[in-house]
Amino acid sequence: MNLFKLVLTGAAAVFAYKYATKKRESDGKSFVDDISEQAPEMADKVKAFGEQLKDKYKSTAENF
Numbered sequence: 001m002n003l004f005k006l007v008l009t010g011a012a013a014v015f016a017y018k019y020a021t022k023k024r025e026s027d028g029k030s031f032v033d034d035i036s037e038q039a040p041e042m043a044d045k046v047k048a049f050g051e052q053l054k055d056k057y058k059s060t061a062e063n064f
Helices: 002-021 031-063
Strands: none
Touching: 002 031
Protein backbone atom coordinates (compact mmCIF):
# COMPACT_ATOMS: atom_id res chain seq x y z
CA MET A 1 0.00 0.00 0.00
CA ASN A 2 2.85 2.39 0.80
CA LEU A 3 4.43 1.74 -2.58
CA PHE A 4 1.13 2.61 -4.27
CA LYS A 5 0.95 5.91 -2.34
CA LEU A 6 4.52 6.68 -3.32
CA VAL A 7 3.82 6.02 -7.00
CA LEU A 8 0.70 8.23 -6.92
CA THR A 9 2.57 11.03 -5.17
CA GLY A 10 5.39 10.85 -7.72
CA ALA A 11 2.97 10.89 -10.63
CA ALA A 12 1.18 13.90 -9.17
CA ALA A 13 4.48 15.74 -8.71
CA VAL A 14 5.53 15.07 -12.31
CA PHE A 15 2.13 16.21 -13.61
CA ALA A 16 2.29 19.41 -11.53
CA TYR A 17 5.82 20.15 -12.77
CA LYS A 18 4.82 19.67 -16.40
CA TYR A 19 1.69 21.82 -15.93
CA ALA A 20 3.62 24.64 -14.23
CA THR A 21 6.34 24.76 -16.89
CA LYS A 22 4.12 24.34 -19.97
CA LYS A 23 4.26 27.39 -22.22
CA ARG A 24 1.01 29.03 -23.27
CA GLU A 25 0.40 29.52 -26.96
CA SER A 26 -0.95 33.04 -26.51
CA ASP A 27 2.14 34.65 -25.02
CA GLY A 28 4.79 31.92 -24.79
CA LYS A 29 5.11 32.15 -21.01
CA SER A 30 4.48 29.59 -18.32
CA PHE A 31 3.03 29.80 -14.82
CA VAL A 32 6.56 29.70 -13.40
CA ASP A 33 7.56 32.64 -15.62
CA ASP A 34 4.60 34.66 -14.32
CA ILE A 35 5.50 33.95 -10.70
CA SER A 36 9.18 34.78 -11.23
CA GLU A 37 8.24 38.14 -12.79
CA GLN A 38 5.95 39.01 -9.88
CA ALA A 39 8.34 37.82 -7.15
CA PRO A 40 10.07 41.18 -6.50
CA GLU A 41 6.73 42.97 -6.11
CA MET A 42 5.45 40.27 -3.76
CA ALA A 43 8.66 40.41 -1.71
CA ASP A 44 8.30 44.17 -1.29
CA LYS A 45 4.71 43.77 -0.11
CA VAL A 46 5.72 41.08 2.38
CA LYS A 47 8.55 43.23 3.72
CA ALA A 48 6.23 46.21 4.16
CA PHE A 49 3.67 44.03 5.94
CA GLY A 50 6.41 42.66 8.23
CA GLU A 51 7.52 46.16 9.12
CA GLN A 52 3.94 47.15 9.93
CA LEU A 53 3.60 44.15 12.23
CA LYS A 54 6.89 44.96 13.97
CA ASP A 55 5.82 48.56 14.55
CA LYS A 56 2.40 47.51 15.80
CA TYR A 57 3.70 45.00 18.31
CA LYS A 58 6.61 47.20 19.33
CA SER A 59 4.23 50.04 20.28
CA THR A 60 1.94 47.55 22.06
CA ALA A 61 4.85 46.12 24.05
CA GLU A 62 5.96 49.60 25.10
CA ASN A 63 2.54 50.26 26.62
CA PHE A 64 3.00 47.39 29.07
